[in-house]
Amino acid sequence: MTRYSRIAGTGSYLPPRRVTNADLAAELATKGVETSDQWIIERTGIRVRHFAAPDVTSSDLGAQAARHALEAAGVAASEIDLIIVATSTPDMVFPSAACILQNKLGIAGCPAFDVQAVCSGFVYALTIADSMIKTGAANKALVIGAEVFSRILDFKDRTTCVLFGDGAGAVVLEASDQPGILASDLHADGKHVGILCVPGTVSGGQVLGDPLLKMDGQAVFKLAVGVLEDAARATLAKAGRTEADIDWLIPHQANIRIMQGTAKRLKLSLDKLIVTVDEHGNTSAASIPLALDVSVRSGKIKKGDTLMLEGVGGGFTWGAVLLDF
Numbered sequence: 464m465t466r467y468s469r470i471a472g473t474g475s476y477l478p479p480r481r482v483t484n485a486d487l488a489a490e491l492a493t494k495g496v497e498t499s500d501q502w503i504i505e506r507t508g509i510r511v512r513h514f515a516a517p518d519v520t521s522s523d524l525g526a527q528a529a530r531h532a533l534e535a536a537g538v539a540a541s542e543i544d545l546i547i548v549a550t551s552t553p554d555m556v557f558p559s560a561a562c563i564l565q566n567k568l569g570i571a572g573c574p575a576f577d578v579q580a581v582c583s584g585f586v587y588a589l590t591i592a593d594s595m596i597k598t599g600a601a602n603k604a605l606v607i608g609a610e611v612f613s614r615i616l617d618f619k620d621r622t623t624c625v626l627f628g629d630g631a632g633a634v635v636l637e638a639s640d641q642p643g644i645l646a647s648d649l650h651a652d653g654k655h656v657g658i659l660c661v662p663g664t665v666s667g668g669q670v671l672g673d674p675l676l677k678m679d680g681q682a683v684f685k686l687a688v689g690v691l692e693d694a695a696r697a698t699l700a701k702a703g704r705t706e707a708d709i710d711w712l713i714p715h716q717a718n719i720r721i722m723q724g725t726a727k728r729l730k731l732s733l734d735k736l737i738v739t740v741d742e743h744g745n746t747s748a749a750s751i752p753l754a755l756d757v758s759v760r761s762g763k764i765k766k767g768d769t770l771m772l773e774g775v776g777g778g779f780t781w782g783a784v785l786l787d788f
């Protein structure tokens with residue numbers, strides 16, 4: 464019997480502090496930084512983002528999302544035998560956010576590790592978990608995207624600080640005799656390291672370099688639209704499916720213009736595009752599982768629907784996962 468992996472439940476968590484564009488513009492104005500609700504909405508589609516309190520970490524947000532996913536799946540934390548956390552904003556340099564989160568869930572023994580692929584982190588993590596389940600290395604995995612990007616934003620740089628937010632999303636992925644994940648397609652091209660990065664590091668007890676996010680927005684934008692189309696087509700080809708089979712496109716939630724551009728290139732109706740960037744901003748590795756969970760809980764995404772998940776971001780990394788939900 465062929466062994467597949469399938470999503471058994473989804474969950475998410477947003478920190479309670481909800482910051483509208485107007486709130487952020489007012490806060491930035493006190494620093495002499497000028498922006499507006501209109502500019503942010505027109506250029507990005509973002510209206511609101513959530514920011515975590517200073518003492519709240521990615522593993523805190525991820526653990527809450529994981530609890531909701533476990534509950535939805537009807538799976539006890541003790542049954543989990545693999546934890547993968549996609550994050551670029553871990554609690555510490557080490558150990559991983561996954562180990563810290565594992566302890567918060569009150570479990571021990573199963574492998575737990577972080578995946579660092581920035582905004583493509585969740586599709587990377589899901590692909591790794593799928594492979595481990597298919598080979599029998601795991602039976603029930605927690606795959607989580609969790610971020611506190613507010614910690615690495617330069618609030619004097621209006622070209623980046625208005626874009627990002629904090630949050631977490633999670634899925635329970637379990638072994639099944641029915642296909643769930645159908646195909647995936649992952650890529651990276653390290654020659655583009657400089658267009659989206661946090662160039663600082665820790666050395667000799669000091670922060671060396673700049674520990675705040677830098678982005679060449681236009682360069683990222685141009686690359687993103689092309690690679691998202693390519694990854695979706697490659698994934699469909701691997702699965703022997705076509706664009707017409709996609710019920711819902713869930714791209715990384717960075718910019719509504721990139722998302723709509725991708726849907727159009729794939730000749731998908733915009734009704735099939737899942738959009739939460741308006742309410743969450745760009746939550747990096749958390750954006751796809753957050754969008755997935757919100758759409759499952761609202762009743763939009765139903766059991767049996769075919770979903771195309773797509774990530775793109777720093778590295779440069781990109782990839783897609785096609786699955787029957």
Ligand code: UT7
Nearest residue numbers: 497498499502506582621622625680681683684717718776
């Ligand atoms: O998560 C990883 C993936 N990341 C992304 O996908 C991000 C990709 N890039 C983007 O989403 C867009 O490039 C941005 C939203 C970052 C920028 O949009 P844009 O349409 O490319 O704007 P731009 O950089 O060309 O800037 C247009 C103008 C500039 O003014 P001038 O030079 O035309 O006078 C900027 O200085 O908008 C100005 N501007 C702002 N104005 C008000 C830039 N940021 C702001 C701001 N408020 N926050």
